[in-house]
Amino acid sequence: MSVPYAKLPVWVEYGLIPLINLVVAFLVAGLVVLLVGESPLKAATLMVQGAFGYGEGLGFTLYYATNFIFTGLAVAVAFHCGLFNIGGEGQAYIGGLGVALACLLLDGIFPWFLTFPVAVLASAVFGAAWAFIPGYLQAKRGSHVVITTIMFNFIASSLMVYMLVEVLKPLGSMAPQTRTFLDGGQLPRLDWLLSIFGFDIGGAPFNLSFLVALVAAFLVWLLIWRTRLGYEIRTMGASPTAARYAGIKEVRIIIITMLISGGLAGMMALNPIMGDQHRLQLDFVTGAGFVGIAVALMGRSHPVGIIPAAILFGMLYQGGAEISFEMPQISRDMITIIQGLVILFAGALEHMFRPAITAFFAALRGSGEASEAAAAGE
Amino acid sequence: MSDLAIELQGIDKSFGAVHANRNINLSVHKGTIHGIIGENGAGKSTLMSILYGFYQADRGNIMVNGNKLIIRDPNVAIASGIGMVHQHFMLVDNFTVLENVMLGAEENAILNRGIVNARAELKRLEDEYALEVDPDAIIEELPVGLQQRVEILKALYRGAEILILDEPTGVLTPAEADHLFRILEQLRDQGKTIILITHKLREIMAITDEVSVMRRGEMVATRNTADTSVEELAELMVGRRVLLRVEKGEANPQGIKLSVEGLTVKDGRGVVMVDNVSLDVRAGEIVGIAGVAGNGQSELLEAITGIRRAESGTILLNGETINASGDADPQDLRKRGLAHVPEDRHHMGLVLSFEENENAILGYHYDENYLNGPMLNLDNIRKSASESVEKYDIRPPDVRLKTANFSGGNQQKIVLAREMERDPTVLIIGQPTRGVDVGAIEFIHKRIIEMRDAGKAVLLVSVELDEIRALSDRILVMFAGRVVGERTPEATEGELGLLMAGVEEEKEAAQ
Structure with a gap:
């Protein structure tokens, strides 16, 4: 990078600032814990211990993180095009339908490694299809994608209730869910991966989807920064007038971006459905679509940032569950508050400490390049 | 000392790593038109924003009429008789001239007294400075030249003795610009002090009494306009000799x-x-x-x-x-x-x-x-x-x-x-x-x-x-x-x- 001219060194921009934001978020969260009469230090220890301290905890943390990598990537791709896709929740939900259909049809015929590619494709296609309508409406009619995607979350929710109750529920069953998939519809766990590091994942549902998520992260990076399509997406996002000037087809790019975004959100369904529950249940997404927004914000819409941000939120989910188990004073809702604080400081208040840090590093660097900057600052 | 309307001493301002103003000294005499010229990014606008209270200087003193002032915000500047006409007009398009002039100086909440007084005062200003404009005209229906006149009236209405104009001719036709210059000369002759910020050398030569040149955040020279030339000013602005005329041969048009x-x-x-x-x-x-x-x-x-x-x-x-x-x-x-x-x-x-x-x-x-x-x-x-x-x-x-x-x-x-x-x-x-x-x-x-x-x-x-x-x-x-x-x-x-x-x-x- 162009260090002499860049406003901040890379390690400050992508390391120090997020870290400071995070520390402040946890300090404030600590105050909240203190208010309900528990020890913040003990809570923090419980959280880290619960999330990373033993194999099963770690397995759960990474299992949750897998969800958030997918939904975070989905939000990030749309961000790059200037679109705020908050419909990840619904797109993932519908993606689950794709996974379930693929598994229900094939699990008795094929082994899992043949069912799997079909399920991946189906999840992406179903998620993309759900994002297509908002994308089309945005591109052609100017209907704001924020409004339409959130509406589509509700439609997805109703649709899935109907599908599960009326269509997919096995006869005679009371529960609104599909039958359990056979072996051909179940992903192997990644216990061997953690055992390399000496962990035993126990009952944690950490599975192959995690590796798929990492591959997806790499492909998103490739798409955004190394392809012509990514160039056009970024141009659209940064300056629609410049995109028009460059002859980039606005309608086409918006629709394609929403398809990719929806597809990524849809793939999130692989993890809980094919990797964990082995059946399609109501509300299996449980907010992962929305957490994806925070993950994308924190990760600066860059895959390299999204993966650690997703693991952080995985830690909050898993460690939070441990805290509420060990400290009855701290309910599940308190954990939500702590997550909210992290989102607040890492996302919304991202620029709070930036001016001071920028000034500090400017002072460090001295006035040597100031005249250069004065000419450029205009 | 009292001869100076504005005196800036050692003004320094940085924005992060950008050093926009470096140790600026500037003296503006009462009853003169003082030009400030410089390239884009030379720091002219920053300096004037400091004078008008939009920014605070990191270091340095501002003296207005011989008194040291700390200008925390534009209200302080206005109270001490400084008015500013912005490059992009700060007018409410669908308000009348009168409403725009009194905006922010309404006197009382239900406007009855304020409107009467404002109308009378506006009339007085129009007569005194020959700044005719219909007080009941809607701003967006006025040509740009007249909108600018409203901006000037706004400043005068607030008792401005020192008027700062930031690139005032950018949006004007040559005829409108000439008219503006006549107005400025008249204001000066009645004792107002005018600071004119521009990057157009021709305007400086046409209207100012003194001119200060800024380059890369520094004040590099101040001259009596009569004693300088376009060439010298251009050279001071850029820091080297520049060719102002474009040299070109005959065109040879084809199909x-x-x-x-x-x-x-x-x-x-x-x-x-x-x-x-x-x-x-x-x-x-x-x-x-x-x-x-x-x-x-x-x-x-x-x-x-x-x-x-x-x-x-x-x-x-x-x-x-x-x-x-x-x-x-x-x-x-x-x-x-x-x-x-x-x-x-x-x-x-x-x-x-x-x-x-x-x-x-x-x-x-x-x-x-x-x-x-x-x-x-x-x-x-x-x-x-x-x-x-x-x-x-x-x-x-x-x-x-x-x-x-x-x-x-x-x-x-x-x-x-x-x-x-x-x-x-x-x-x-x-x-x-x-x-x-x-x-x-x-x-x-x-x-x-x-x-x-x-x-x-x-x-x-x-x-x-x-x-x-x-x-x-x-x-x-x-x-x-x-x-x-x-x-x-x-x-x-x-x-x-x-x-x-x-x-x-x-x-x-x-x-």
């Missing part, structure tokens, strides 16, 4: 490359912005379009370059109709040899958050040289960007640097390099030197002439009349969406000015 016939274009609100315009541009000539900003030039350029849809009329590029199906596609036009340096480089010509090399392919990113199938060929992109950077002397020579970190002149060079290096047949250029420093202007003008001499058809739009006259081989004047006249570059400024103001309308220019 028609771009032809516009009966073009009508509407803006987003459905208002006709370009009204039945016809023009031709031949290979090897520069056709300049003069006019006050907002008279349809932007829409004309956008229609020709395929960014905006034309309502009716035809556009022919190399003899082929390019808007046959209604929409001309900018990408297709580029392939056919139409290059476009847009008026607004910040929003259209560049993506400021991109690296230099990414902007160097904007609009040409479909070019096979830059691609490996669907992938970008970064090696080739950066290599060709480096070549352009060298050839156009873009500084700093770093193709990975974020475009926002280049100065205005260097940003414009990035756009020019991209559009000129592709050997186009027709080159459309809007505002080639807006916000560009004097040194780069010289370079850009030379390049444009070179393009002409290499046989390109050049269509130039600029609100700088001097630039149009210096570069063009033929000048078309646009007013209210129509071409109201064609002149040779020998036409006087007065003649062109009248056309630009729509005073002397002509029949549609003959072919």
Whole structure:
């Protein structure tokens, strides 16, 4: 990078600032814990211990993180095009339908490694299809994608209730869910991966989807920064007038971006459905679509940032569950508050400490390049 | 001491790493017009914003009428008799003149007393300074020159003794500018002090008593206007000798490359912005379009370059109709040899958050040289960007640097390099030197002439009349969406000015 001219060194921009934001978020969260009469230090220890301290905890943390990598990537791709896709929740939900259909049809015929590619494709296609309508409406009619995607979350929710109750529920069953998939519809766990590091994942549902998520992260990076399509997406996002000037087809790019975004959100369904529950249940997404927004914000819409941000939120989910188990004073809702604080400081208040840090590093660097900057600052 | 209206001592201001003002000293005498001149980014606006209380100086003193003042916000400045007329007017468009003048100084909540007093005071000011304007006129219905007059009245209404004008003539016709100068002279003669910020040397010479020159955040000189010259001021601004005249030989026009016939274009609100315009541009000539900003030039350029849809009329590029199906596609036009340096480089010509090399392919990113199938060929992109950077002397020579970190002149060079290096047949250029420093202007003008001499058809739009006259081989004047006249570059400024103001309308220019 162009260090002499860049406003901040890379390690400050992508390391120090997020870290400071995070520390402040946890300090404030600590105050909240203190208010309900528990020890913040003990809570923090419980959280880290619960999330990373033993194999099963770690397995759960990474299992949750897998969800958030997918939904975070989905939000990030749309961000790059200037679109705020908050419909990840619904797109993932519908993606689950794709996974379930693929598994229900094939699990008795094929082994899992043949069912799997079909399920991946189906999840992406179903998620993309759900994002297509908002994308089309945005591109052609100017209907704001924020409004339409959130509406589509509700439609997805109703649709899935109907599908599960009326269509997919096995006869005679009371529960609104599909039958359990056979072996051909179940992903192997990644216990061997953690055992390399000496962990035993126990009952944690950490599975192959995690590796798929990492591959997806790499492909998103490739798409955004190394392809012509990514160039056009970024141009659209940064300056629609410049995109028009460059002859980039606005309608086409918006629709394609929403398809990719929806597809990524849809793939999130692989993890809980094919990797964990082995059946399609109501509300299996449980907010992962929305957490994806925070993950994308924190990760600066860059895959390299999204993966650690997703693991952080995985830690909050898993460690939070441990805290509420060990400290009855701290309910599940308190954990939500702590997550909210992290989102607040890492996302919304991202620029709070930036001016001071920028000034500090400017002072460090001295006035040597100031005249250069004065000419450029205009 | 009391002779000085304003005295600035050692003013210093940094924005992060940007040192905008360095140890500035400035003395402005009472009852004078004091010019402050400097290139874009020299720190003029920052200095005046400090004086008006928008920013606080990091160091230094401000003395107003011999008293040291700490100007925390504009209210303090106004209370001490400082008024400011901004470059972009701070008026409420759908309020009347009277309402705008009293805005923020309403006296009481239900306005009954305030309105009566304000009307009387406005009348007094109008009489005293010959600033006639109908107090009940709606702002958006007034011409720009009168809107500016309202801004001046606003400042006077608040008791301004010291008036700061920031680039006041940017939006005015030459005639309106002359009128403004007469008003300023009159204000001065009645004892007001005026600070005029501009980058136009001609204005400084025409109206100021003293002039201070800023360069790169520093005050480099103060002169009595009578004792200096345009050449000296230009040299002080840039820090080296500059060629103010553009040297160019005779044009050698060939066949028609771009032809516009009966073009009508509407803006987003459905208002006709370009009204039945016809023009031709031949290979090897520069056709300049003069006019006050907002008279349809932007829409004309956008229609020709395929960014905006034309309502009716035809556009022919190399003899082929390019808007046959209604929409001309900018990408297709580029392939056919139409290059476009847009008026607004910040929003259209560049993506400021991109690296230099990414902007160097904007609009040409479909070019096979830059691609490996669907992938970008970064090696080739950066290599060709480096070549352009060298050839156009873009500084700093770093193709990975974020475009926002280049100065205005260097940003414009990035756009020019991209559009000129592709050997186009027709080159459309809007505002080639807006916000560009004097040194780069010289370079850009030379390049444009070179393009002409290499046989390109050049269509130039600029609100700088001097630039149009210096570069063009033929000048078309646009007013209210129509071409109201064609002149040779020998036409006087007065003649062109009248056309630009729509005073002397002509029949549609003959072919």
